[in-house]
Amino acid sequence: MQTLRRPLLLGVLALLSLTASCEHLTPTPVTSACTAFPRISFDRLNDTLDTIRQVKAYDAGRDAICGKGK
Numbered sequence: 921m922q923t924l925r926r927p928l929l930l931g932v933l934a935l936l937s938l939t940a941s942c943e944h945l946t947p948t949p950v951t952s953a954c955t956a957f958p959r960i961s962f963d964r965l966n967d968t969l970d971t972i973r974q975v976k977a978y979d980a981g982r983d984a985i986c987g988k989g990k
Contacts, residue, residue, distance in 0.1 A: 954986035 959982060962975040 957982060
């Protein structure tokens, strides 16, 4: 039983090292979402109060994920 566990353990360790070495090449969803969905603005004179509220809610949610103003 011990002879079977050792090659299996070595195989698992090899797979873990391969996935860790490629991790930096995979873009994170947050980064791509932050560039795909930029902050939006509103016009205090021409937009309705409901539109202004929705824009502020969108920007606050986006800032919580991407960082303020990024």
